[in-house]
Amino acid sequence: MDMTFNWMLESSIAQKQRSAMFKDFSDPETPAYEPGDPIPKLIDDNSQRDDGSTEDNGKTLLYPDAGSLFPFKTSERLLDEIKAELAYRNSDRHDILYSALHNGVLKLPILEYSRKPVSDPFSIGHLLDQVVLKTRYEYESRTCPGFNKVTVFMGVLVNAFNVPRKPEDLATAPIYHLKLTIKTRTYLEHTRKQAGVCQYHLISELHPSDKQDLFLAEESDPSLLDSAMYVSSDTNKLICIEIFKPEFSQDDIATFSPDSIRRRFVEACEKFPDLDPEKVPSQAECFSTLLKIFKGPLNRRSPDDVLKTISADNKFLNSQIDPIWLTERFQFQLCETQNLEESETTLEYQPPDLTDYVSNLSVRKLREEYTRKCLELVFLGKMAVALMSKDEVAQDSRARSFHLYQASYSPSFFFHLLGETRGVMDYGTQEIDKNYHFINLSSCHYYSDRDIIKNYETQTRLDPENLGIYFDALNYIANSKGSYQLLTFCRKQDVVGKEALDSALSLFGIDASDTDLATMPDDLLLGIYRKESNQASQQKHSSLKNSLRLIAKAKKSQVLQFYTAYEPYDNAHQAYSLLEINESVDVDIIQTAYTVKVADSPGLKIDCDRAIYTIAVSRRSMPLFNFLVEQCPAFNEFYSADKLTYQEALNLLQVNENASDDVILEVFQRKWNQEPVSSPDQFLISSSALTKVGQVRNSLLINRYLETGIIDVSCLPAGNWPTGLNNIGNTCYLNSLLQYYFCISPLRQSIIEYQKTLSEFHQSLGHLENKRRIGGREVSETEVERSIQFVYQLRDLFTDMVHTENRYVTPTKELAYLAFAPSNIEVEFEGTPTSSTVEEKEKEEGYREEEGEVKETTEVIDLTAGPATEQDVEMVDPVVPEPEMVVEQIVDSSKIDNKMETMRAIGTSTRVAKISSDQLENALEMGRQQDVTECIGNVLFQLESASEPTCLDTDGEQQDLIKQLFFGKLRQVLTPLNGPTKVRTKIERFVSLLVNVGDHPKDVYDALDQYFKNDVLELEDGDVKRSVAIKELPAVLQIQIQRVYYDRERFMPFKSIEPLPFEDSIYMDRYMDTEDRAMLEKREEATTLKKELLMLKEKQRSLLDKNGSGMSYKSSLLETKRFLQADILEKNEIECPNKEKAIHAIDSMLLKIDEELANIYHRIISLEQKLSTHFDDFKKEGYSLFAVFIHRGEASYGHYWIYIKDSGKNGIWRKYNDESVTEAPDSEVFNFSEGNTATPYFLVYIKNGQESQIEPLHRVIPSCSS
Helix, strand or coil: CCHHHHHHHCCHHHHHHHHHHHCCCCCCCCCCCCCCCCCCECCCCCCEECCCCCCCCCCEECCCCHHHCCCEECHHHHHHHHHHHHHHHHCCCHHHHCCHHHHCCCCCCHHHCCCCCCCCCCEEEEECCCCCCCCEEEEECCCCCCCEEEEEEEEEEECCCCCCCCHHHHHHCCCEEEEEEEEEEHHHHHHCCECCCCCEEEECCCCHHHHHHCCCCCCCCCCEEEEEEEEECCCCCEEEEEEECCCCCHHHHHCCCHHHHHHHHHHHHHHCCCCCCCCCCCHHHHHHHHHHHHHHHHHCCCCCCCCCCEECCCHHHHHHCCCHHHHHCCCCEEEEEEECCCCEEEEEEECCCCCCCCCCHHHHHHHHHHHHHHHHHHHHHHHHHHCCCHHHHHHCHHHHHHHHCCEECCCHHHHHHHCCCCCCCCCCCCCCCCCHHHHHCCCCCCCCHHHHHHHHHHHHHHCHHHHHHHHHHHHHHHHHHCCHHHHHHHHHCCCCCHHHHHHHHHHCCCCHHHCCHHHCCHHHHHHHHHHHHHCCCHHHHHHHHHHHHHHHHHHCCHHHHHHHHHCCCCCHHHHHHHHCCCCCCCHHHHHHHHHHHHHHCHHHHHHHHHHHHHHHHHHCCHHHHHHHHHHCHHHHHHCCHHHCCHHHHHHHHCCCCCCCHHHHHHHHHHHHHHCCCCCCCHHHHHHHHHHHHHHHHCCHHHHHHHHHCCCCHHHCCHHHCCCEECCCCCCCCHHHHHHHHHCEHHHHHHHHCCCCCHHHHHHHHHHHCCCCEECCECCCHHHHHHHHHHHHHHHHHHHHHHHCCCCEECCCHHHHHHHHCCCCCCCCEECCCCHHHHHHHHHHHHHHHHHCCCCCCCCCCCCCCCCHHHCCCCCCCCCCCCHHHHHHCCCCHHHHHHHHHHHHCCCCCCCEECCCHHHHHHHHHHHHHCCHHHHHHHHHHHHHHCCCCCEECCCCEEECHHHHHHCEEEEEEEEECCCCCCCEEEEEEECCEEEEHHHCCCCHHHHHHHHHCCEEEEECCEEEEEEEEEEECCCEEEEEEECEEEECCCCEEEECCCCCCCCCEEECHHHECCCCHHHHHHHHHHHHHHHHHHHHHHHHHHHHCECCCCCEHHHHHHHHHHHHHCCHHHHCCCCCCCHHHHHHHHHHHHHHHHHHHHHHHHHHHHHHHHHHCCCCCCCCCEEEEEEEEEEEECCCCEEEEEEEEEHHHCCEEEEEECCEEEEECHHHHCCCCCCCCEEEEEEEEEECCCHHHECCCCCCCHHHHC
């Protein structure tokens, strides 16, 4: 390979000598440059701009708008394009062959080819010595000779990667020609030359003055391959680049192959006997002969010089070339010449006259062609010589003549021609720059930061559509150079790189090459983002968000930019952690935490806004959304109600304009609470729509709801909200219990429709009266009578709750007495009055009420036989009435008449309970001492006692509606440890399951696990294993939470407020009595895991527990180590012979403790996670939570209320707090924060599929229904 390059390297000495010409060229130091600064100039601008005249005075910019022409390139880029031009034209690559690149790159924008580099660029060869062959010409300007000059350079383009290996290969290594014409305006170079890299812009046509000065080939010239004209923006320096085909075709070169030369020489020997047939000329000798022929006319300086001709009989001419070429192709003339001495006529070849090339352009054209031929022959000769051996060259003087031509492949000539003083290393034949980032900015690695920024700004100004690509290039160059100035400049640009944008679009499944991002709707992009993010991993979601941020920036979309800036966190835990609050805190605490955080760390304002947004979405909290809009006005800007029309708002809410306000709110709540979160801003959009409707309608109901997120009951018609119950005294949980039973539709309906009197009830029982059992015992006559009275009291209350036009009603104190007093306490009854007595008594009481008198005895309750729904019953307080109770209900005369008519129709007697004030007070005191299950048992017993059985169990137990709704069955199995075959089984009914918070369960499942776990009991006949499972589940599952315990040290009860988390649903499969092997195996696995978990927690506790001195095992060891390391031992001369050994042992123990604690911690986490999902495949026996009883206070006092869920009203929760019934957010119901004294003590679930049986809102009011 080295041999083949000899022809390129032989002039290395001359190149080194020549390089001394440029050794002082170096980049001048330039000041730091900031974008927007004016480009500094070396000399002040005293020049003129083109005034439209065609004259060129040398001081005028003929191309004043050159800086706006595209594309622009620097000299290095032009040089590389010249080298790559022929490689693109000759390439057979598909991506080049069928593109504009196949026609050359000189005129193309840089981006057309930067990503498609060629691997075999050509090299530019030129002659250093202008004496042996002149290839550079200086011409005076015709238009302004004083200030303009024209330089013409001629060189060759050779493929350094296609080096001939034998003489025959020369025909396959074509040599192309390069002509550079430079017009320099010397005055402008001194007055307008800008510091740094010069920028050249492509022009399509020359100024008329330049046309007079420049001689360029016509586009129709068949020898011209490509050409381009560039002008500098500062001084209007012109660069005209022309690339020509080889002067000699492959066929021409083939005639100089060794075989052709030999054949021609043999023929010549026959014609010229003095030729030695053995001395066949070499290829180099033939090229030298042809070169000499062409150089002859070029060496002639003036017309006065002798015109040398060539004899047609010249033996060298005829033996080494084909003489016919001279006349047919090279414009020689064959002339007859008279020899005066010999008087003979001879034929001679006369060359053309090329001396008048300055003024005669046709001569100049021919002279340039001859010069190109000579250049081509020089380089052909050098290649031929390179193929010869040293001995052959030494013996061939003609071959050695090519050593006189000092050729160079250095690019220095190019910068010298342009007058650029940048220091450029001599890279010889090094390949062109292939780094497309540098190419795209027309820059080189040695450019100053100022020049790179200048090129970037020019590219982006001229080609703004590809701004992203240029930014990618700038960013790459900045990082590759490690330039602080460039990196800082990049950070200041509000630009998205093309590569980054394409990558972002690709992640969205969008083909960047086939997409107009500017026309793509924001909603479409957001839709793609949400869809892709829905199932994405955390890493991919992060990538998607970064991609959306880039797309938003590139698109300049405020909507997308806002979305990416304020998108909620991946989970609410992150938001709570940022605000440093617990997940169970109330809304006001969240708002306070936000305010404090923003005040302490203003830089985290957006992060805090995102946190509030996240929590608001997680909780679906209207107050938090309102707070967010107040604190971050940007939300109001994008989700303002003003952006919607009234009809658009109605369409978003999916209601029509005829819908009432409460119906609109109902639809809104359903969308708000039940629709899955497809996008976090769906809540803001819905809220904006509702706001618009509220504004247009001026609706107080809607506007109040928007403020609080809770329906203001005072703005609703009475029939659109449940009825409250007035507090008649310290009746504890009775009101909650009554509301709970009212919401169970089958029970409520049964009670309201109850009409039987005592005698009718006995008749309906028939023979079952003495057989039926309730709670395993018979029911006495007095208990039945008392129970019927209780049902009638309850019936009247429920009827009032359905039909009253008021917001609350008042239970009778007789009802409270019968609910609290145990069923075995006998009740004194009055005789049933006649109709006349009733009429007189009512008139008397009516007069007394008008006069303000108070009765001392209880009122006779209306036990109507007619439909209870047709009238309202007035309930009068038997004791001193409270003011609101007196004025709450006023019964008109028509209702009194209807009541009297109904009472007269009763044909059987029912005695009414006679209850004194003392008896009532005693009953209320009993209620205070009971837990809710005792009261429930008493109420259910009376309801059953007054109910007809549907059938009797084998043990005589009555089956009825109460049993169907509330009672389940447990199967208890006792297995003796010493006699496992003697198994005892017992089936027991249960109305509720009791769980204990004293065992610190982590959730309700953990508490139930304790209830159903296997125990070992000590009995008289030996130890037995007790196992409990559910045989039958009720429709309504009630779970009681034991919270009251007895403090044996203080001798007083206390209430545990430890949270017991529960969810909206529960599955009881794991507690069922089953033979399913899969379930049994799961239970065994769970038991094993729990044992291990318990053991690990005990081990953890033992390692962390503190002794009497307040120190744990680890801290004791640390303290011992510190003592041994202290100097107190030395000061007190206490010897410790094994101190270092002891310290080492302590370190080992400490390390072991740390490792053990870490292992225990990770194993506990793993076990708890596994147990939490252990039974996920078993979800047949599902229940939904619908009621939560709450007690706030201590064991001996407090207040009660209940939360009831209305599935028919979008699943909203209501808080029933005596006469007040309000909507409650989910966060209030599921509040498991530490220290919360408002604790659940009774949970009620409805079996899945039977949710319709829960109907909290049941009102029938004529004024509302109409």
